[in-house]
Amino acid sequence: MPSFYYRARDLDGRPQEGVEVANSEEDVLRMLEGAKLVPISIESRAAEGEAAPGVDLGALWRDFERRLNGSVKPASVALFARQLSTMVGAGLPLVRSLRSISRDHEDQRLATILNQVADDVQKGDTLATAMARHPAAFDEVFVSLVNTGEVSGTLDQILDQTATYLERAEELRLKVEAALRYPTFVLTFSMLVLVGMMLWVVPRFSEIYGRFKVPLPWPTLVLLTVSRTITQNLAVTLLLAAAAGVAGWNAARTEAGRLWIDRAKFGLPVFGPLIRMYAITKFARTLGMLTSSGTQILYALKVLQPVPGNKVLEQGIEQVRSRVEQGSSLSRAMAETGVFPEMLVQMTATGEETGQLDNMLKRTADFYEQRVSAAVQGLSSLVEPIAIVILGAIVGIMLIALYLPIFSLGQAMRQGLLGH
Secondary structure, X not given: XXXXXXXXXXXXXXXEEEEEEOOOHHHHHHHHHHOOOEEEEEEEEOOOOOXXXXXXXXXXXXXXXXXXXXXXXXXXXXXXXXXXXXXHHOOOOHHHHHHHHHHHOOOHHHHHHHHHHXXXXXXXXXXXXXXXXXXXOOOHXXXXXXXXXXXXOOHHHHHHHHHHHHHHXXXXXXXXXXXXXXXXXXXXXXXXXHHHHHXXXXXXXXXXXXXXXXXXXXXXXXXXXXXXXXXXXXXXXXXXXXXXXXXXXXXXXXXXXXXXXXXXXXXXXXXXXXXXXXXXXXXXXXXXXXXXXXXXXXXXXXXXXXXXXXXXXXXXXHHHHHHHHOOOOHHHHHHHHOOOOHHHHXXXXXXXXXXOHHHHHHHHHXXXXXXXXXXXXXXXXXXXXXXXXXXXXXXXXXXXXXXXXXXXXXXXXXXXXXXX
16 A cells, blocks of 8 residues: 655644555545644655556546446435435434435435445445445545544534535536537537438439539539538548547547647637536535535645536646645635636635635635526527527528529520520
């Protein structure tokens, strides 16, 4: 098992350092949090006689398993958190509560996981440790909140707050997805119409125009040439399209590819600001939730990185964490990255100055959530006419290109009838 050298400060500002044997950096952060120490830096060191691990095979396997099986729905996790909060608050034993919820829960996959968690807790594990073994259901943020609740003795309150947090996050996610679903459908349908016309409609016009010896307008000529190339080399075209799709999918999974795509999302007209506000809302609300529960800021930033779902913000959070680790304030570190909006930076600075960082972050999240909801309602009335115009323009341009030669054919026929 690897060891980690850490430097930290206690609540009075006195420096502390030492070596901790643990499975990961996150475990060291939890240990420091439990010891009321503020981390400054953590460095990985190989255990004696062992080489420093280059690849975490366990993490790779867990990631593969999670991708294979999929994740438990956030709504199911939120319902579980609400039920467990009620039972723990009523004084029921933890294991008994877990088994009771697993028997009645509609999500059978989560019910199976809860039975395994109950078994681990019965064997002596903490609830957070048992949940950490099931990342498909409980992410690092959830596990961190549960760990804080267990340490502070306020598990029922933390779970209740977490359930509210998950419910609001799920509600906002559904609103944003609903706003993006219609234009996605229209663009997909437009592509299918374009492909259908290229494969079946345009070749019929090509046969007709091929019988006449008249020059074709350049838009028609381009359209007929593209259609002829595709239909005569259909197998090659399909192979090239499949290869491009696979290459694009692989590129999108790389660090640079994800960064480029996520940056492009922010730059989209109409939808870019909505996507950005949605990601900022998730960041602010989650960080506010973690800090209000007493989670150390460095650990909160660590588990928070994947939450916004955007690589640009993920890199920004990592930069903020690095600067805070070096002694910078949170607001100054956020401003230096250039990723976070000015309002969020100013509210964070105010929260740090007044000692109400969690409240300021939650109020900022409420503001951005209201803006997201307003943007979604506005898009609902705006997207439909825009989508209809786009679809009509695609079909209209192709029809104009196809029917332009008819005027030339009419003129040629008249000249033929006149004997020219």
